[in-house]
Amino acid sequence: MSRKLPVILTAEEQQLLLDQFTTRYPTQERNRVMIKLILDTGLRRAEAINLRWNDINLMSGKLKVVQGKGAKDRILWVQEETLEELKHWKERQVDELTKREAVNKYNLVFTTLTGNKLNPNNFYKVVNGYSQKAGIVKEVSPHTLRHTFATDLYRETKNIRLVQKALGHEDLSTTMIYTHIVDDELEEAMKGFRKDK
Template sequence: MGKRKIPEFLTSEEQKQLVNVFNIRYFNSYRNKVMIQLFLNTGLRLSEMINLKWKDINLTTGQLKVVQGKGGKDRIVWIGEDILEILREYRIKQADKLDICEYVFVTNTKKQLDDRGIRRMIDTYATKAGITKSISPHTLRHTYATDLLRATKNIRLVQKALGHSDLSTTMIYTHIVDDEYEDALKNFRR
């Protein structure tokens, strides 16, 4: 098997730039900002984000159930208090504007968003934020995975969070962290 290409991911600085580029006076812009924050905090796939329903998020405990992810498997991810607070506020604003919605992210007519529109939106805002890398929803997933592996040093935990059935799929992230490890050791006491 050939070496898999290491995926593009955002630095913490780029993540801040991207999140801060939205003008949240406008509801759709606010919705998109929340979506990007949720991508960065859960590593959901694009299809999983589009299909995410309010009933699958426990806004008290932070348990988020990914229903029928890739391969038809459900999985649980946990989200922290900061993003939970953002989601609670967003849900109130969404209900004020659109009434009660089944899906977390919808159009102004309460329809599910389409994947091309989300891809375009992420690309547009990344450019506005001055990020020169090519950014897609999958880049945000890679960013989550890389940050999670850095923080936990636990590849099995990352595998579970991403919903990978095969650990070899998750192993691409070890290259990123290994390269940083190598650089750190090479530059130690220089």
């Protein structure tokens, strides 16, 4: 039974999406950092929304996903550039909440400016709306970012087990979809290979 291949973003589309945010506005900085973190780690939308500051080591980049789907914890690593953006966001979040005399009572990484938990549907609208603003004609959702991470990681490592571990998939067959995306790209490339010769 063939499964529909997930929508993924090219490197150019990822950059285009990130470039849409005007980070002088705190909510736009938060949304940009959140999108970048998902593109870099493959977090699920719920995992990003529920991520706590004490689950990230801002020195080493070690990120612990606590009780992800299937109640399994997993360890991921955040790259340097994204870590710097997270540190900046943390300072700004504290400033914004202090200004409003609000409290981040759950110690969440991403909150509203009044310290409350983000609404998953609103985050979907942010990702989809800014993708359209960027001129990306695909249907883009938070899960598209996760698919993009998985495909990029597989392209880079050619190791499907690593991708499975990063995504927290119980069953390898769930992860195998990403090998098909890369196989399709290879087929396209090879069909066009030496055409001009």
